[in-house]
Amino acid sequence: MARIKDVAAAAGVSTATVSRVINKHSSVSESTRRKVLEVIAKLNYVPNHGGRLLRTQETKSILVLVPDIRNSFYANILYGMDRLASDHQYTLIIASTYSDVIRERNLINLLQQKLADGMILLASVLGESELVKLDQDYHLVQLCEFNQGTTLTHISVDNYQAAYEAMTHLISKGHEKIAFLSANNNFLSTKLREMAYIQALKDHNIMPDEGLLIRGSYSFESGRIGTNIVMNAVSPPTAIFAISDVVAAGAIQALYRLNLRTPADVAVCGFDDIDMASQLTPPLTTVAQPLEMLGTMAAKILLDKIAGKEVKRSTVLQHQLMIRGTT
Amino acid sequence: MARIKDVAAAAGVSTATVSRVINKHSSVSESTRRKVLEVIAKLNYVPNHGGRLLRTQETKSILVLVPDIRNSFYANILYGMDRLASDHQYTLIIASTYSDVIRERNLINLLQQKLADGMILLASVLGESELVKLDQDYHLVQLCEFNQGTTLTHISVDNYQAAYEAMTHLISKGHEKIAFLSANNNFLSTKLREMAYIQALKDHNIMPDEGLLIRGSYSFESGRIGTNIVMNAVSPPTAIFAISDVVAAGAIQALYRLNLRTPADVAVCGFDDIDMASQLTPPLTTVAQPLEMLGTMAAKILLDKIAGKEVKRSTVLQHQLMIRGTT
DNA sequence: TTGTAGGCGTTATCAT
């Protein structure tokens, strides 16, 4: 395995000169540059990351913490990040926290070990104060989920407005009994969507029915269970608004098993617009988050921070109601 | 940011002693050990990865190359890897090649830069000879896709047998006109599944119909297109076997638009059993690959290789036919 | 049980 001094020796120059060639310094004569490059190719030399890292303190990689990599909500987000990061010769270290505080702290250790230049947090389970403290020492960006009134850099859609539009769509289709399959967590997005759900009903003179607001999880199973509950309520809904597309898929399957047809008997609207949404039959009406762009922006903003640039505290990206076959 | 010498100074010992404590060497007295640990906690010291890496040449991370992280086929595979890797204090560096040879070579550069201790390749687009050469210098495992008769370590299911069982199932349901929506690539898995498709028909005295074997891609759109083609054939099929679940989802949607019902009019069988398969309505019959276990095994075998252990050249994991609602 | 000191591979400063 060739090292920089091997190259230097073979090219008859000093290691400093080889380093200059590698890092494209201008102060190298064209002839030596060419000779060095030749030797590098011949010896198949690749600079050692550890050595460079130790010297420059730059890892050229960013740590991305997601709750669970299996959740396809993150697929396109990670894609956006990957594209932007690799455009800048950055590498992604993606790790799942499984929403475990201990695990998340351990992973953040990687940052402290200087294994990454910065970190993107998706749905962190750490408390605001802990994050604020981390933010003093490291470059950190929160994506999708963040705390209200936070001073931390964050990117997301306008969850309130997005949910409100979905509800308006459902109501405009003549639905008055609308269930909301929500999630039982403390995320701001959940609170905002629930608020929008209630407010949209009220704004259209519909009395919210507590029995139609179910709090489960983001899972398929949760969608099935929630649907079975609301369809057995005293006054079952004619439309279901689900907090995620996967939950919506669960709702559709539950309705099918109840011999109810979508959208003829019960309309369904999801949230996120993951790939699966348009791949369901009939394709799912949903509120699209610009997933890829969310990832791209998060990476871009983080890289800006790392580069020492000033960045906006809050970035809100546009959502879009995708009216398809289930409403 | 505290360094090892800060800890040493504050604890009144040498850096060597601190290092021994960190690395749990036995030759440290309990009292100094305790004192050092105390100082480490107080100074919030975390060993610098770059320094250690340079010294030990161990990165404790593995490079995982997938064609495209958006493809949900990889979700559970990556999960399995992540679990096993993090159990061993290893970190995953996941990168997408987008099936681009140049990009894949660039990513492999990360290995040569000593940014990872080994690599897992999923559906590499590099030639066998190139991989064999890499295998001499680095630890490498191929997962799911590999070359026939390769000397490289690889893990997969028995694609021939898996496809054969799916076909047998379809035939046992009385289907004789069965289309196969295959993929237009050079992967061994594709060849084996096509062979199984043909052979299963022949073994049941059904004459294969060339018009029912369509080669597209693994995409949803490809499933739709292929389905439209075969359903417009002179002799349209009563069952469709798709090379992936996503293709199957496309087939189902295409059938729906043709006003054909699944499975009443046309049965559909997928391959892989990604999460979406059971989330479709009706749930998709498919051949399950043990996705999580594939990932776990690949990581395990790679770690064994890194540890210098002897490993099996070829590992075949069990598939399982999942009979659900579409057949 | 503990300390000293050299070196891992690179880059950057300071000379020349």
Add this chain to the structure above:
DNA sequence: ATGATAACGCCTACAA
């Protein structure tokens, strides 16, 4: 334009 050399943070002979 190029070279010599120190330094980055850590680990590990070797010595004590």
